[in-house]
Amino acid sequence: MTLAGAAAVAIGALLVAAVLFGVVTVVGRLVRRAARNRRARLAAPARRLLVRLAAGDDDETLIDQLVAVDARTWKAVEPAAVAMLGKVRGEAHTALVEVFQRRGAGTRAERDLHARSPVARARAAEVLGNVGTADDVPQLVDLLHDKDPDVRVVVVRALGRIAHPSAAGPLLASTVGPTPVPPPLVAHALVRLGLAAQVDVAAALDDPAELARATALEVLGLIGAVGSARQVEFALRSDLSIEVRLRAARTLGRLGTRGALAPLLEAMEPDRPPALRAEAAHALGELGAPAAAQPLAALLTDAEYRVAHEAARALLRLGAPGREALSASDSPHAREAIGIADLEEARRGALAVAGR
């Protein structure tokens, strides 16, 4: 075939393709709109029941009515019901979970945890996170090492929502190994477990993996594990990893124990890394110990921007001693902090006036 002939064939093919894709677009839009309207029509009565359930309606037959809804209607209304699960709390949430359980959602999800499709496994884990109980934790823990990273992420979140302490150890272990889960996600899940996870989390401070220790420290601070303060102080003083020490300083600030003052002051000494000094200064502000005012004031003229900046902000939190130290300094960081304090005071005043 000549080039001209080939071009003619190509023109014909392009014309056909243009018409084809035009038709596909138009027909696709028509079909999807029709399907959406049909779903909305089907879902409408069940949706009204859902709204009443979420609003805390006293009608005791609501759950039975929703369980009795036929499969087609439930399929249409299920996305709205799932969305509601994440939004409602208390009795409404419990009632909604009962609807899902009685409709067999939990059983189906348990079966789908072993599906071949990673999307099906992730969806099943998501459902179990919403409606599951402590009995589902072992199965979900097995999936913490799923070969698909998206599934692992969904499983971590699901375990966080179920919030059973038995998941703490496996969650911490999942941050390392050949199929790791991002530490912040694990940390958030552990925070949802609360103080019940403290023993397992504190044990991870001895883990050889830096990521596991750093995650554990972050969690201990967020759950307010004051019982582990001594171990955190030890980590701040002696851990070889700067990332771990940074988190230890932050955690001591969050825990606010009296014993944290000395290690934090040590961490601010000039031979320590600037990032650690800044974090320790910030933590001293959270701690709110007036004894920290003088050492923090000495940092207002530090050559490292972040150190001086955090020291000034920390002084603001120390109340009168901090404010005095700031007023006595001619550091620009002190002026900045005083400016912020004045603004916040003005805002509080305006709020009080508006409140009256």
Next chain:
Amino acid sequence: MTIADWVRDWFRVTDVVILGYFVVINTSYLFLIVLATAEFVRHLRHRPFAGLDEMYRSPLTPGVSVLVPAFNEESNIVTSVQGMLALRYPQFEVIVVDDGSTDGTFERLRAEFDLVETPRVVPREVPAFGRVLGVYVPRLSPEPLTVVRKENGGKTDALNTGINLARQPLICMVDADSILDPQALLAVAKPFADDPLRTVATGGVVRVANGCSVVAGRIVEVRMPQRWLVRVQVVEYLRAFLLGRTGWSRLGGLLIISGAFGLFRRDLVVEVGGLDHNCIGEDAELVVRLHRHLRRTKRDYRVVFVAEPVSWSEAPSTARVLGWQRRRWHRGIAEILWKHRAMIANPRYGRIGLLALPYYVVFELLAPMVELAGLVMVPLGVWVGAVDATFAIRFLLVAYGYALVVNLIALTVEEFTFARYPRWKDLALATAASALENLGFRQVTAFWRAMGAWSAIRRSRQTWGVMTRTGFNEAP
């Protein structure tokens, strides 16, 4: 063989080569669209368990400093900032850097947010030359807004000033005329939350805001713009920005994150020295420099493109402004490729060096020159008798017909995935704009782009031109 025969042969060969180029470039678009479609399908299937709500509630979600460089943006700035302050994100601040505006940009902000000057120490972690004249915050409301007034120094200088002032671990660069979907920041930050050790930058989709209705900084109704010049850009943005960049992201070769909506790890941006004052395509240059730095230091990293939700920006509505924009964009590409020429075809830089950068040289940098050459050489070939007139017409029909089909496929993908334009009329207009792009728009923009490349070669003075904003279509 006579000289005339040589000339005819030369034209014949050249014309066939140009035709081949058009076929290959459109096939590459098609390939990227296929990759993007696979990514969209994955995205839509994962959406029910994406976990955005949990990310919003997590105390560990990394904070974001939204940086908004502004120069003479009085028509849009208040609406944009209102929208940004209303973003759904657990911890963020908005830093508007007024880069020496000569209009009422700052006054509008001061009036709307009751700004008051506050002392602030500005560190110099990345180079910024324009003197900071003052830092302002809302007087009585606790909104996380900071407005910096500085001497004019250009967009790069404004962004570097913003980076210096940013207090959060992530920085989001947004144009002052951008309107972000409420969930946009959460979505674009999600890769950082899901994979914090590897994700270094994410880019969000930019769509055309012209014609859409805006209420309190939010897009409430999506419509096609009134003018054909902008309608064509809607289709162009869809094919090149949404589908093209998603395809490149899937390939692991994303080179461009638009300055209109990009999120970066602040520590890394500081580590590479901030944005480059000497490059007019500073946003894309930053991404290439990050690739270069991270590959050289052998770090495992990801640069990700997020297809949804989006940032809406006002596209040029006059030929003059469009011309400035396209000259600037192409000059930026030329400067970046020249600056990082050592990476091109260099196996040390993996897919970036062996695939993405060579593609940009052949199918981005050279594309306008080949397009213009085709417009000149094909008629000349016919004139000297080297090419048969019928063949020339078929040649043009294949070249532009293929481009039209690629556009229609892009529209089909949009319809089956995000379907942002619900009106039938808009679908018809987009289809017509897909054809119109090939009848005049491409040729004129090719000329502007070639001029941009030429100005990079001549190293003439860099100018931003004036982007005349008409303001958003504020619904009552």
